[in-house]
Amino acid sequence: MTATLIDLAVSMGRGLAITAWLTMGGCALALACAFLFGLGRVSERRAVRAISIGYIELFRGTSVFVQIFWLYYALPAFGILLSPMVSGIVALGLNVGAYGAEIVRSAVGAVGRDQAEASTALNLTRWQSLRYIILPQAVPRMIPVFGNNAVELLKATAIVSLISLSDITFQAQQFRIRTGQTIMPFIVTLLLYFMLYLLILHGVRRAERAYALPSGNRPS
Amino acid sequence: MPRLNRERPHRALLAGLALATLIVGAPAARADDVGSMAGSPSGSQSGRGLTTLRQRGFARLAMSNEPPWAVIRADGSIGGAGPDLVRAVFRRMGIDDVRGVVSSYGAMIPGLMAGRSDLIDSGMFMTPGRCMAVAYSQPDLCDREALIMQHKGRPGPRSYRDVAADPNLLIGVPAGGSEERLALTAGVPPARIVPVPDGPSGMIMLETGRIQIYSLPAMSGRHLLDLWGTRRFDLIPADGTPVMCAGAAFSRDATDLRDAYDRALAALQANGDYARLLTRYGFDPALSLHRTRADLCAAPQPTAGPRP
Amino acid sequence: MQPLIRIAGLSKSYGSSRILDNLSLDIPAGQKVALIGPSGSGKTTILRILMTLESIDSGQVEIGGARLFDETATGPAYVAERRLRPIRAQVGMVFQHFGLFPHLTVERNIVLPQILNRVASEPEARRKAMELLDLMGLADKAAHYPDRLSGGQKQRVAIARALALQPRVMLFDEPTSALDPLRVNEVLQVLHAVARTTDMTMLLVTHEMSFARNFADRVLFFDHGRIVEDGPPDAVFDTPRDPRTQAFLRLSSQGE
Numbered sequence A: 001m002t003a004t005l006i007d008l009a010v011s012m013g014r015g016l017a018i019t020a021w022l023t024m025g026g027c028a029l030a031l032a033c034a035f036l037f038g039l040g041r042v043s044e045r046r047a048v049r050a051i052s053i054g055y056i057e058l059f060r061g062t063s064v065f066v067q068i069f070w071l072y073y074a075l076p077a078f079g080i081l082l083s084p085m086v087s088g089i090v091a092l093g094l095n096v097g098a099y100g101a102e103i104v105r106s107a108v109g110a111v112g113r114d115q116a117e118a119s120t121a122l123n124l125t126r127w128q129s130l131r132y133i134i135l136p137q138a139v140p141r142m143i144p145v146f147g148n149n150a151v152e153l154l155k156a157t158a159i160v161s162l163i164s165l166s167d168i169t170f171q172a173q174q175f176r177i178r179t180g181q182t183i184m185p186f187i188v189t190l191l192l193y194f195m196l197y198l199l200i201l202h203g204v205r206r207a208e209r210a211y212a213l214p215s216g217n218r219p220s
Numbered sequence B: 001m002p003r004l005n006r007e008r009p010h011r012a013l014l015a016g017l018a019l020a021t022l023i024v025g026a027p028a029a030r031a032d033d034v035g036s037m038a039g040s041p042s043g044s045q046s047g048r049g050l051t052t053l054r055q056r057g058f059a060r061l062a063m064s065n066e067p068p069w070a071v072i073r074a075d076g077s078i079g080g081a082g083p084d085l086v087r088a089v090f091r092r093m094g095i096d097d098v099r100g101v102v103s104s105y106g107a108m109i110p111g112l113m114a115g116r117s118d119l120i121d122s123g124m125f126m127t128p129g130r131c132m133a134v135a136y137s138q139p140d141l142c143d144r145e146a147l148i149m150q151h152k153g154r155p156g157p158r159s160y161r162d163v164a165a166d167p168n169l170l171i172g173v174p175a176g177g178s179e180e181r182l183a184l185t186a187g188v189p190p191a192r193i194v195p196v197p198d199g200p201s202g203m204i205m206l207e208t209g210r211i212q213i214y215s216l217p218a219m220s221g222r223h224l225l226d227l228w229g230t231r232r233f234d235l236i237p238a239d240g241t242p243v244m245c246a247g248a249a250f251s252r253d254a255t256d257l258r259d260a261y262d263r264a265l266a267a268l269q270a271n272g273d274y275a276r277l278l279t280r281y282g283f284d285p286a287l288s289l290h291r292t293r294a295d296l297c298a299a300p301q302p303t304a305g306p307r308p
Numbered sequence C: 001m002q003p004l005i006r007i008a009g010l011s012k013s014y015g016s017s018r019i020l021d022n023l024s025l026d027i028p029a030g031q032k033v034a035l036i037g038p039s040g041s042g043k044t045t046i047l048r049i050l051m052t053l054e055s056i057d058s059g060q061v062e063i064g065g066a067r068l069f070d071e072t073a074t075g076p077a078y079v080a081e082r083r084l085r086p087i088r089a090q091v092g093m094v095f096q097h098f099g100l101f102p103h104l105t106v107e108r109n110i111v112l113p114q115i116l117n118r119v120a121s122e123p124e125a126r127r128k129a130m131e132l133l134d135l136m137g138l139a140d141k142a143a144h145y146p147d148r149l150s151g152g153q154k155q156r157v158a159i160a161r162a163l164a165l166q167p168r169v170m171l172f173d174e175p176t177s178a179l180d181p182l183r184v185n186e187v188l189q190v191l192h193a194v195a196r197t198t199d200m201t202m203l204l205v206t207h208e209m210s211f212a213r214n215f216a217d218r219v220l221f222f223d224h225g226r227i228v229e230d231g232p233p234d235a236v237f238d239t240p241r242d243p244r245t246q247a248f249l250r251l252s253s254q255g256e
């Protein structure tokens, strides 16, 4: 019994580390892609807009399953051999980043035109207007939706058993096959994912407070 | 557990990608046919020839958790009859280190093709289809099909035909595996065949009455009964089913490595190490004795034993 | 002397409707100009073009001798951003709906543009902001966010914000039309004070005829994208020549 419990703790602990790294790395990349391509989507330059739209539609239009498979199993045929962890982070980050880009685009679009025009009238550059006027008003709108995306990313990490990464779900499955126990690993799996979910929720709450607009100006 | 053409939810996609990789790698396969080893896209960046492996000092073994065929332990280390045999063979070839690439069952062949492993040994049965995708060694671990059912104290079904004859029986099969085809061939209607995702799930389905019979390779069944306790369940060989054999699977552009492996395997079979290792895990070393890759790869799809 | 603002042959259409019809206009430095006329006659559009917010179909605009448009194959296009910025620096605008930044305090609304434009250091910018807020009678609102202010207060902050950058030209687009009638006067008084005490060139679109008369050196009456009447306030208001001006002024005076 003790041996089984130690087995469970060891394997689930290893799985937790993998899932946590994937989630953090994936979220960081997704955030970067969201801003890069979300703002590129509303750029004045045609080529930048086209590239951004291409990225967003490609990664929203195909499943993360296909994407991770291409990164890990098909790219080596073209001479690119990414490690499993990098493949996982890149696939999750690019996929969720495409949804994030749409969030950035719509949040920026929801800031009134008058704000951009007032910025121009005050002779701010486009960058200054974005940085000091538009984004501070758009970011509070993005945070809760980004939070949802982060949770989606967390749940999508379970896909990495495909590419030889032993995350929480995979470890639970391996434990079942090793020991024949089903209830225990599933309880632990449930608790671990829920704990990670609560951590993300906590982070989102903090970010919401940090970026909150003064009362009365909260986006509705 | 080892399965023939095991279905996974994404099997079609896996197959498609595997095929795509195969096509991309096709020039390499042709170059290999005329005896050249270099110049393949996957070969050039991952190098899986014998010399490359010797220089690198270790081999990468893809496997999934299919006890007792292949086992992944809590600390991530690997064991089981297949990997242990592979270790012994490679040691004889002068490569002392074999590292596990832990995969899901369906991802092992695409991974091999993508250069992410040097070989697979995870109780993956030889079939004509797989023999075209990978270069198999001579058969190493062989087994028969078996049936598990709750212990009732009275005689139950002994073959797929018996299952077909009793309209009250639901039979669980490893999703899409050879067992499904065996059952269909014996006349079990599709509505009474239930796909089972993994061993423990099959046992729970038996316990809760979702299925009455669970069919799978005998060695896998024995392992499950060890975990579940033999008193409540019966494990019997399924009458009239063919012997299936697994082997180590290599990339098709690494036949030199495969041939070297075959020679070392034959040596271990000759000196008795092979039989000792298999017996330790409960496998019958005699089953592979008169079976060859050529026969198994050419075999027609299994039938449900002798015709009446 | 060369006029500060020179508008030549300016035309603009939305679809089939002509908003500005081959409009030409020179404004010398320091002039206070009131733009009046029925709604939809193109008054806002002309201010927005001067603020580089609106494209045109043909014509040219110069401010301080610098052209706003390059002639391209597809018609006039604003000159490159790099050349546009020094021109914009000379122009300020106050919008009908204020355009205050809701995420910044009143003080910060005035300070930030100064800093980003590098016209003042942080302490200088804050001193300037307080000075202007004092002038506007809003010194006690410096730390408030815009949503806590009344419309009249917001508009005064917007005026202070534009003035802080010390433009040569100020554009006011109906600065009082979005206000509670009780609040109109507080803004008009500020405008009046500014007009009296600076040599800034000012263009004011308004429906407050009596204020226009007090404020302006020159009154332009717009109708359907054209200037129908152009003269000193007394002439335009007392002895309008065009029947359209006469009709408009008659209606306006009934409203007042």
Ligand SMILES: Nc1ncnc2c1ncn2[C@@H]1O[C@H](COP(=O)(O)OP(=O)(O)O)[C@@H](O)[C@H]1O
Pocket: C014, C019, C038, C039, C040, C041, C042, C043, C044, C045, C046
């Ligand atoms: N974005 C637009 N699209 C279509 N029509 C417009 C647009 N902006 C202004 N207009 C039209 O242009 C005309 C002139 O508008 P404007 O310059 O605002 O007039 P004014 O300020 O004199 O009331 C109006 O008829 C208005 O409806």
Ligand SMILES: [Mg+2]
Pocket: C040, C043, C044, C045, C174
């Ligand atoms: Mg207007």
